[in-house]
Amino acid sequence: MSFTMETTETIETVDQAIRLADEIERVEAALKSMKQELKRFVDENGPVETRDRVWGYVTSVSWEFEADGLKRMAQEIALEGMNPWELLTLSAVSLKKLGWGEDVLSQYGRKKETRRFASRKK
Amino acid sequence: MIYSFSRLSLYETCPLRFRLKYIEGREEPVTKALALGKAVHKGIERVISGDRHEEAVLKGWAEADFHPEVSFDEISELVEKAPICPHMGETEVYFRLPLSDSPTAPEIQGYIDLVSGNVLVDWKSNRRPYGVLDNHQVGLYAWAVSRLRGVDQVEGSLYFLRYQKESKHVFDSHDMERSRQWAIVLAEKIDEKRLILDLAPEKADDLFPATPSGACRHCPFAAECFKKFGSAYLPSS
Numbered sequence: 001m002s003f004t005m006e007t008t009e010t011i012e013t014v015d016q017a018i019r020l021a022d023e024i025e026r027v028e029a030a031l032k033s034m035k036q037e038l039k040r041f042v043d044e045n046g047p048v049e050t051r052d053r054v055w056g057y058v059t060s061v062s063w064e065f066e067a068d069g070l071k072r073m074a075q076e077i078a079l080e081g082m083n084p085w086e087l088l089t090l091s092a093v094s095l096k097k098l099g100w101g102e103d104v105l106s107q108y109g110r111k112k113e114t115r116r117f118a119s120r121k122k
Numbered sequence: 123m124i125y126s127f128s129r130l131s132l133y134e135t136c137p138l139r140f141r142l143k144y145i146e147g148r149e150e151p152v153t154k155a156l157a158l159g160k161a162v163h164k165g166i167e168r169v170i171s172g173d174r175h176e177e178a179v180l181k182g183w184a185e186a187d188f189h190p191e192v193s194f195d196e197i198s199e200l201v202e203k204a205p206i207c208p209h210m211g212e213t214e215v216y217f218r219l220p221l222s223d224s225p226t227a228p229e230i231q232g233y234i235d236l237v238s239g240n241v242l243v244d245w246k247s248n249r250r251p252y253g254v255l256d257n258h259q260v261g262l263y264a265w266a267v268s269r270l271r272g273v274d275q276v277e278g279s280l281y282f283l284r285y286q287k288e289s290k291h292v293f294d295s296h297d298m299e300r301s302r303q304w305a306i307v308l309a310e311k312i313d314e315k316r317l318i319l320d321l322a323p324e325k326a327d328d329l330f331p332a333t334p335s336g337a338c339r340h341c342p343f344a345a346e347c348f349k350k351f352g353s354a355y356l357p358s359s
Binding site: 022025026027028029030032033034037121 | 250332333334335336337338339341342344345347348349352
């Protein structure tokens with residue numbers, strides 16, 4: 001399966017930018033579909049080795065702690081001589097659950113903003 | 123071809139996908155969203171017809187062929203959220219009407235989820251609510267109800283089950299005419315193109331071109347489309 005892509009020229013007008021943005025949508029949708037196709041093959045036949053890559057599953061590990069476990073962990077961290085509050089943090093999901101406004105949160109911490117380039121629905 | 127709101131809307135979004143689906147008869151996979159919508163609509167219809175909740179949900183699930191990604195509980199929860207009671211109106215009201223008085227007028231058909239007097243409701247299982255005037259679906263259905271019932275005004279609403287949120291509008295003759303106009307212009311354009319396509323099949327891609335947009339995310343033909351037409355955005359040298 002091979003695709004020929006012409007060299008992208010510099011985008012100078014709004015119209016060209018819109019067409020490029022729409023093309024990105026098509027390319028990303030096509031890419032997703034191609035990955036699903038490859039995943040289906042890997043599911044049935046195992047990892048696929050190309051000349052320089054291996055396509056397959058990578059396991060990522062994460063931990064979930066119940067409130068009680070987290071409390072005991074904090075105590076253990078303190079006993080080891082570290083400040084648990086330097087290690088434990090509130091996730092964005094937890095903050096959302098709290099429902100506190102920025103005016104309240106700003107009394108306890110600093111707001112960090114990160115910019116991510118993406119499209120969103122109007 | 124008999125048109126429907128979804129057909130016209132799909133043509134407007136991407137003529138190529140419209141052609142593949144409705145002219146070439148290409149199959150599209152049944153997504154979870156589609157299956158859930160089908161199941162929930164059936165469930166609600168059955169409750170209004172007098173079935174007990176569990177029985178109605180089970181019939182809804184069966185209607186969606188027990189789609190592997192759709193659970194009984196999810197259907198049940200959404201059916202429960204509908205503000206309905208037995209025998210509150212007519213469900214799945216079918217209409218098929220010519221879009222004008224001309225003998226060659228294209229026809230439009232549809233199923234209206236609930237009609238009670240001059241009030242119509244369309245249930246939505248979408249995750250993203252929108253306004254009843256954001257597209258012409260309810261406007262067209264209101265026009266159909268006005269024709270079927272001989273009324274001048276129709277109250278039409280979209281009811282978003284997940285959020286129990288309703289978007290409502292009282293459609294007068296002006297509103298309905300606007301939706302009818304939208305439909306007839308598109309339907310006549312498609313009819314004309316289909317006629318040319320019959321005479322010159324090689325012009326298919328020019329008549330029904332791919333129109334990339336955010337809708338590509340849900341298009342089962344995206345990879346095929348990219349292989350065939352990719353890089354169309356590039357400015358000509």
